[in-house]
Amino acid sequence: MGPTALGTVVAGALALTLYATNGLVQDGDALPAAMALETTSASPTPSPTSSVPPSTSTKSTTSTTPEPSETSATPTTTESTETVETAEIADTTETAAAEPAESATPEPEPCSTDLEGTQPHVAQVGHHILTKFDVDAVGGRAERSNPSDHPLGLALDFMVSPDVGDALAEYVLEHREEFGVTYVIWQQRINSGSGWTLMEDRGSPTANHMDHVHVSFAAGVDVSVTC
Numbered sequence: 001m002g003p004t005a006l007g008t009v010v011a012g013a014l015a016l017t018l019y020a021t022n023g024l025v026q027d028g029d030a031l032p033a034a035m036a037l038e039t040t041s042a043s044p045t046p047s048p049t050s051s052v053p054p055s056t057s058t059k060s061t062t063s064t065t066p067e068p069s070e071t072s073a074t075p076t077t078t079e080s081t082e083t084v085e086t087a088e089i090a091d092t093t094e095t096a097a098a099e100p101a102e103s104a105t106p107e108p109e110p111c112s113t114d115l116e117g118t119q120p121h122v123a124q125v126g127h128h129i130l131t132k133f134d135v136d137a138v139g140g141r142a143e144r145s146n147p148s149d150h151p152l153g154l155a156l157d158f159m160v161s162p163d164v165g166d167a168l169a170e171y172v173l174e175h176r177e178e179f180g181v182t183y184v185i186w187q188q189r190i191n192s193g194s195g196w197t198l199m200e201d202r203g204s205p206t207a208n209h210m211d212h213v214h215v216s217f218a219a220g221v222d223v224s225v226t227c
Helices: 003-022 029-041 057-064 072-103 120-130 161-175
Strands: 137-139 153-158 181-187 190-192 194-196 212-217
Touching: 029 153, 072 190, 120 161, 120 212, 161 212
Parallel strands: none
Antiparallel strands: 137 153, 153 212, 181 190, 181 212, 190 194
16 A cells, blocks of 8 residues: 555544544444545555556667677688788798799709810810800811821811801910910911911911811810810
8 A cells, every 4th residue: 555545544534533532423424434435445546656667678679689799700800811821921931942943053064075086175175165156067186287286186176257266266365274275276377375476378268277266285184164
């Protein structure tokens, strides 16, 4: 019973007592008063709080709707980053493994000691020169009617054009001591290391060395050349 209903009952009781005490209440008057008292006490006063319905929809919606989780996106980003980093490492490893093969330069091999029947060191120098110049043909050991180093296998004839002959002759003279060269003949001139000297006319372009460079070598020389 609420405070208002209780107050009404108490007031009615006090009024009834007052009437009875003062002899003002008649038999016919007591009945209506008693009925009014019972009707008032039997009618409950609405509770002020009962008029506000409980709100459950908002709470239910809030509790059942999952909010996006920022943390859940992190593994995907981390996994993608790790995948990219792994691919970069693999590419770097493959590149590092491939670089030695690309940068590696094959070491020069020793020159062959076999060339047109000449002595080994002469053959080695001959092959070395062939790697540097465009030579049409090479002459080695051969018989000659005049004094020559060819019968001993100590001379080479490089058949060349005039331009190639000039460069080849100069190259041999620059490395004369290294190659064990004694002299060079080219275009009717001879050079033993002290400059060119004109030779006598032998009667033909080939005899005058107009079409080939003649190179003579000392015997028993150790040379170090590569091809």
